[in-house]
Amino acid sequence: MLYSILTQVSRWAIPVLLLIIPLYGFFRKVPVYEAFVEGAQEGFATAVKIIPFLVGMLVAISVFRASGALELVSQVLAPVTSYIGAPPEILPLAFMRPLSGSAVLGLSAELMKVYGPDSFIGRLASVMQGTTDTTFFVLTIYFGAVGVKKFRYSVITGLTADISGFLAALYICHRIFG
Amino acid sequence: MLNVIWLVLLAAGIIVAAATGNIDAVTDAALKSARDAVQVCFDLIGVMALWLGIMRIAERGGMVQALARLLRPVMIRLFPGVPPRHPAMGAIILNLSANILGLGNAATPFGMRAMKNLQELNGGREEASTAMCTFLALNTSCITLLPATIIGVRLSYNSANPVEIVGPCIFATSISMVIAVSLDYWFRRFSRWRKP
Numbered sequence: 001m002l003y004s005i006l007t008q009v010s011r012w013a014i015p016v017l018l019l020i021i022p023l024y025g026f027f028r029k030v031p032v033y034e035a036f037v038e039g040a041q042e043g044f045a046t047a048v049k050i051i052p053f054l055v056g057m058l059v060a061i062s063v064f065r066a067s068g069a070l071e072l073v074s075q076v077l078a079p080v081t082s083y084i085g086a087p088p089e090i091l092p093l094a095f096m097r098p099l100s101g102s103a104v105l106g107l108s109a110e111l112m113k114v115y116g117p118d119s120f121i122g123r124l125a126s127v128m129q130g131t132t133d134t135t136f137f138v139l140t141i142y143f144g145a146v147g148v149k150k151f152r153y154s155v156i157t158g159l160t161a162d163i164s165g166f167l168a169a170l171y172i173c174h175r176i177f178g
Numbered sequence: 179m180l181n182v183i184w185l186v187l188l189a190a191g192i193i194v195a196a197a198t199g200n201i202d203a204v205t206d207a208a209l210k211s212a213r214d215a216v217q218v219c220f221d222l223i224g225v226m227a228l229w230l231g232i233m234r235i236a237e238r239g240g241m242v243q244a245l246a247r248l249l250r251p252v253m254i255r256l257f258p259g260v261p262p263r264h265p266a267m268g269a270i271i272l273n274l275s276a277n278i279l280g281l282g283n284a285a286t287p288f289g290m291r292a293m294k295n296l297q298e299l300n301g302g303r304e305e306a307s308t309a310m311c312t313f314l315a316l317n318t319s320c321i322t323l324l325p326a327t328i329i330g331v332r333l334s335y336n337s338a339n340p341v342e343i344v345g346p347c348i349f350a351t352s353i354s355m356v357i358a359v360s361l362d363y364w365f366r367r368f369s370r371w372r373k374p
Binding site for chain 1: 339
């Protein structure tokens with residue numbers, strides 16, 4: 001029941017928005033097509049501007065992953081995190097969460113393939129995937145696109161949100177699926 | 179801070195790879211991901227153009243302003259530095275709504291647009307404004323009602339109940355959002371980074 005409502009919502013969200021907004025604009029006497037093109041023009045410049053920031057971030061992240069450093073850090077920290085009830089298998093996912101959305105998606109799909117989506121690890125990985133955005137992706141491209149170089153306390157706030165999201169995911173999974 | 183994190187990721191990766199005889203992986207990963215990054219940006223061009231175009235229609239028709247007016251009581255408390263009728267408010271609301279609904283590809287264009295507006299208010303400075311920090315705190319920790327991607331992944335691995343994680347996701351994102359907003363509030367009011 002819940003599932004069918006949710007899938008219907010996500011199936012219809014974009015078509016409905018694409019219909020309602022131009023229709024409403026038309027009745028408010030907006031030259032809809034011209035307004036669309038005018039807005040769309042901004043898209044190209046912004047997307048091109050973020051290329052260097054994204055290249056910098058993705059290269060560092062993928063070197064860290066591919067070299068085996070991520071695995072190593074996870075192994076070193078495993079005894080500590082098992083103490084709070086986090087399975088060691090989940091650690092690479094927790095580290096990548098603030099760094100790269102596509103890496104996280106790959107890792108959680110891998111965990112679900114190996115352990116099954118309805119195992120504790122699979123469920124925890126799912127909840128973590130759905131929790132908090134990739135802080136560094138957002139920071140680098142958003143600040144990069146407008147030329148901000150001093151982030152002040154943003155990095156700390158974002159990482160604290162990531163850590164608290166991880167702990168909350170861990171807690172709720174133990175409570176519900178334990 | 180970002181300089182340190184970037185360097186640590188890169189250096190730690192190369193040192194570990196050298197120590198474990200895995201050095202070829204570094205070369206492959208570096209070159210491949212540089213190419214992937216450009217691909218991501220190119221994919222973004224179309225999506226950006228689409229959503230920014232639709233947003234312009236909504237702005238010209240007054241829809242965004244109406245939405246901003248509705249949420250003004252909340253927004254002026256979160257963003258005291260932004261004039262209540264400024265277009266940045268509308269863009270921030272659209273970005274957060276897209277995040278809440280799990281429409282990741284629409285969230286990014288709205289977010290970039292919001293940052294552009296905020297940077298105009300910031301006078302083009304190189305240092306982030308307080309409003310930008312609050313916006314990013316909200317953006318990275320925002321509550322998610324519909325984690326559509328992960329439901330899809332669970333379904334493809336034949337989960338007996340792909341949506342059972344929706345409730346826990348809402349719980350965890352609520353916690354992280356409350357913490358991020360409180361911490362941001364503390365930073366901008368009491369820390370050494372606060373602005374008079």
